[in-house]
Amino acid sequence: MQKDFHYYATYCAAYLAGYTHDECMEICYSAQLVDHCSATLLRKIKAPAEAATTQLQLELMDIKPDIASLQNITRIWASFHFLPADLYAVRKGAPKMYHDKYRLICNTNSDLLVETVKLAKDKGSPAAGIAMHVLADTWAHRYFAGTPSFVINNTDYYFYELVPDGEGYTERPVKFIHNPSAEDDPENGVYVNSLHQNSEISVMNLGHGRAGHLPDYSYARYKYLPAWGDYEEIVKDNPSDYMNAFCQMIYALKYLRGAEHDFEKDRYDTAAAETWRERIKEILEKRQTDACEDWKKLGEEMSGIGIVDFDIGKYQDEYTNASDKDNTFLGRFTAAAIAQKRMVTNRIYKSGNKLAGVSVVKNRKKGGSDE
Amino acid sequence: MSWLQRIRKTVGGFLLVIAGILFILLPEINYLLLIAGLVVYLLIYGIRMMIYYFTMARLMVGGKSILYKSVILLDLAMFTATLTTLGPVYLIIYLVGAYAAAGAVDILRSFEAKKLDAPEWKIKFATGLFNVIIAIAAAVSGILMRSTEIPAYIYGGGLIWSGITGIASAFRNTRTIYIQ
Numbered sequence: 447m448q449k450d451f452h453y454y455a456t457y458c459a460a461y462l463a464g465y466t467h468d469e470c471m472e473i474c475y476s477a478q479l480v481d482h483c484s485a486t487l488l489r490k491i492k493a494p495a496e497a498a499t500t501q502l503q504l505e506l507m508d509i510k511p512d513i514a515s516l517q518n519i520t521r522i523w524a525s526f527h528f529l530p531a532d533l534y535a536v537r538k539g540a541p542k543m544y545h546d547k548y549r550l551i552c553n554t555n556s557d558l559l560v561e562t563v564k565l566a567k568d569k570g571s572p573a574a575g576i577a578m579h580v581l582a583d584t585w586a587h588r589y590f591a592g593t594p595s596f597v598i599n600n601t602d603y604y605f606y607e608l609v610p611d612g613e614g615y616t617e618r619p620v621k622f623i624h625n626p627s628a629e630d631d632p633e634n635g636v637y638v639n640s641l642h643q644n645s646e647i648s649v650m651n652l653g654h655g656r657a658g659h660l661p662d663y664s665y666a667r668y669k670y671l672p673a674w675g676d677y678e679e680i681v682k683d684n685p686s687d688y689m690n691a692f693c694q695m696i697y698a699l700k701y702l703r704g705a706e707h708d709f710e711k712d713r714y715d716t717a718a719a720e721t722w723r724e725r726i727k728e729i730l731e732k733r734q735t736d737a738c739e740d741w742k743k744l745g746e747e748m749s750g751i752g753i754v755d756f757d758i759g760k761y762q763d764e765y766t767n768a769s770d771k772d773n774t775f776l777g778r779f780t781a782a783a784i785a786q787k788r789m790v791t792n793r794i795y796k797s798g799n800k801l802a803g804v805s806v807v808k809n810r811k812k813g814g815s816d817e
Numbered sequence: 818m819s820w821l822q823r824i825r826k827t828v829g830g831f832l833l834v835i836a837g838i839l840f841i842l843l844p845e846i847n848y849l850l851l852i853a854g855l856v857v858y859l860l861i862y863g864i865r866m867m868i869y870y871f872t873m874a875r876l877m878v879g880g881k882s883i884l885y886k887s888v889i890l891l892d893l894a895m896f897t898a899t900l901t902t903l904g905p906v907y908l909i910i911y912l913v914g915a916y917a918a919a920g921a922v923d924i925l926r927s928f929e930a931k932k933l934d935a936p937e938w939k940i941k942f943a944t945g946l947f948n949v950i951i952a953i954a955a956a957v958s959g960i961l962m963r964s965t966e967i968p969a970y971i972y973g974g975g976l977i978w979s980g981i982t983g984i985a986s987a988f989r990n991t992r993t994i995y996i997q
Contacts, residue, residue, distance in 0.1 A: 537876065544873050597877040644883065646873060673877040 447586045448662050451688065453478040453756050454741030456578050458726075458748055459692055462718045463699035467751045469571055473699070476575020476779055477582075478756050480526050483783065491762050493771075496787070497780035499526045499576070506649050516647060517803035520550070520593040524802055525790040526576070526783075527583050528552035528592030528653055529559060533797035537674075546799045547598045548674060550591040554584045554690070555711040558793060563698045563709045565789055566782065572775060573782035574702045578695050580786070585691035586661045589672050589680055590654040593801055596646045600673040601656040607635050608667040608681070610731070620668065622658060630659060632733050664688040664730040664737060685730040692726060693719050722748070826987035833980030840973030849901060852908065855915075856898045863890030909968050913956045916975060920948025944982055951975035 456477040460470040483499040501509075501522055509515045524530055531553030540548065559581060566577035591598045605622070608615040622639040630637045640655030654661045660668055661682070669681045693714035700718075701709040719726065722744065729740040745753050765776035772781065792805040836851060843850075866887035874880035900911050923945025931938040951971060959968035 540876055541872055544876055547873075597873045597880065600877065600879075602879050646869065671878045673879075675878065676876075677878055 447582050448659075448736070449478055449481075449756060450737040450741050451582055451586075451664065451691070452481060452579055454738055454745055454753065455692060456575070456582070456695065457745045457753055458722075458741065459578070459695035460574075460699050461745065461748050462722075463696045463715075464703055464705055465699065467749050470745075470749070471754065472571035472775070473575045473578065475756065475760065476572040476782075477579040478575075479758075479779060480576055480579040480783075482758050483779070487758075488780070491766050491776065493765065493776065493780050494784065497783040498522055499783050499787075506652075509649055516594065517801065519649070519652065520794075520802040521787055521791050523592030523653055524550055524552075524794065525592075525787045526580055528587050528590055529556060529562065529580050529584050529790070530591075530794065531556040531558075531584075531588075533558075533793060533799065544597065546801050547591060547593060547595045549797065549799060550593050550595075550794070550801065551598060551674065552584055552590055552592065553588045554687075556584070557711075558790060559584060560709060560711060561789060561793070562786060563701065565785060567702055569782055569785075570778050572779035573785075574699065576779070576782050576786055577698065577702070581695060581698055582691045585687040585694075586684070587654055588687070589675075589682070590657070590661070592653055594647045594649050594652045596644055596648070596651045596673070598672075598674045599651045599653060599656055600642075601639075601670055602673075604679075605657070605670040606668060607660075608669065609635075610667075615667065617669075620660070630663075630735055632663070632665075632735060659735070663735055665733045685727070688730050689726065690714060823987040827984050830980040830983030830985075830987065833976050833983060835980075837973040837976030837978075837980060840976060841970055851912065852897060852901050856894050859890050859894035859897060863887050863894055866890060909959055909972075910956070912972060913952045913959075913968065916955075916972065917949050917952035920945045920950075920952060923948060940986070944979075947978065948975065951978075 453474045457470045457474040460473045461467070465473065480499045483497065484502045484505060485495050485498045486502055486505065488495050488497055499522065501519065506519075509519065528550070529552055530550045532551075533549050535545075535549050535551070537545065537548055562580050563577050566573035603619075605620045606617045607620050609618050618635045621634075621636045623636060624641050625638060628638050637658040637660060639658035640650040640652075642656075643650040645651075650656070657670065660666045661684070664684050666684045667682065669679050671677060672680055693716050696715040696718045697706065697713050698709055700706045700715060716723075725744055729737055729744065732740065734740075742753050761775040765771055765774045768774045768777070771777040788805065791802045794802040795805040836854065839850060864887075866883055870880065870883040870887055874883040897911075900908055923941050925945075927938045927942035927945060931942075951974070955968035955971040955975070958971060
């Protein structure tokens with residue numbers, strides 16, 4: 447997902463969940479910051495590197511394919527962008543080294559999602575925003591794993607976009623190109639993806655790189671053969687998935703606000719979104735690679751207040767000049783990010799999988815992470 | 818490109834340069850040395866790929882291609898090993914053939930890269946073309962001059978050039994798709 451959903455749509459969901467405009471701004475800012483909080487940024491503001499929630503192009507480019515670097519990649523991408531669905535999934539006849547990768551495949555409504563949302567309870571807006579980023583990405587990034595893996599994340603020539611055609615859909619083969627400076631061309635079905643590399647641990651095989659940005663576009667419907675799927679076709683319906691993500695965010699945010707007593711899997715607050723349903727559907731289905739303007743307009747209509755564009759430097763001075771950094775916005779964001787990363791790493795490690803590293807429970811702090 | 822990949826490319830480039838110099842300076846033993854090196858490389862690569870197939874790739878869509886590649890590599894290693902019993906002329910033909918084939922593959926890959934708008938197609942094409950020209954020059958001069966030394970010099974020069982381009986490519990900037 448991109449800024450249109452993580453920032454503006456998250457604002458809308460927070461508003462429908464009953465938060466004030468200012469609270470909505472903090473939640474959506476935090477949700478979007480997950481895509482910017484790299485080790486480079488953290489070094490700049492002198493924040494703990496452990497709080498990194500993403501990796502930049504240059505950071506990925508210089509990754510050494512050693513165990514520690516691969517564990518760092520997995521910790522970041524599995525914790526924030528590709529939340530594993532079933533850490534104990536079994537594929538018949540597969541050895542452990544395959545299972546370790548297979549079990550990191552992201553999908554919706556997992557136990558880890560419930561833990562993610564509950565971990566953010568009573569931790570304030572930054573933690574809520576992080577949880578909403580993770581939740582939303584489970585819908586966009588489902589079927590891919592947040593670890594470099596050729597045998598899990600590769601795609602092949604069998605990749606078709608389902609383009610709306612009156613009553614039905616026309617199947618159009620997707621043409622993938624590997625020029626990173628080129629733009630996606632939805633009208634002609636030409637999309638940029640990562641290079642084919644049959645190295646298991648190449649960063650080209652991280653997440654949905656081999657499917658390009660198609661999972662990030664709300665209008666996209668496509669079918670393909672996932673590398674792990676035993677030749678069973680997957681049909682991905684992003685408009686439907688994104689609508690579910692939106693309604694699940696409303697429900698999760700109501701839980702975080704205290705309006706719902708529990709957060710359960712597979713529950714969506716469709717009623718809260720009902721008034722705006724057609725408008726949302728229209729935005730989701732519009733063939734555009736950036737829906738920021740449409741979502742922004744919708745959010746402003748909902749609250750009647752202007753939504754300020756995302757500014758990465760917004761809270762940096764507050765953080766760098768503060769004597770008590772823990773009580774700044776970025777201080778609370780980094781604390782929540784570290785808690786989320788530790789929780790996911792711990793669950794992966796406890797399942798017998800060391801791809802995200804070794805996690806040991808040291809102590810149990812009140813209201814904090816126990817890893 | 819990762820640091821390890823850069824180091825591997827750099828070390829590989831230096832080894833090619835050394836092999837090229839040896840090829841020119843030690844005409845008596847150079848063919849055998851090169852063949853031995855090639856056999857070891859193909860064996861290790863083929864075995865690694867076969868292990869990867871049986872542990873991981875057999876479970877993936879299209880994974881059989883990994884098995885086919887590993888079998889072809891092992892076959893090639895065994896075939897290469899048998900060439901040590903033949904005279905230097907046959908070894909030259911084989912090496913020149915392998916060199917030309919590698920050049921042809923580079924050219925084909927450059928066409929593929931061009932089709933995919935990848936900016937590195939030009940360097941791939943130039944490298945492939947150079948390799949093919951070197952191979953043809955080595956073969957023609959060997960046949961016309963009835964000498965194993967001239968193709969050895971040309972071939973050695975080609976190896977040095979490949980090594981240098983390999984080292985240069987290790988330091989080239991590469992870009993990665995940003996996944997969020």
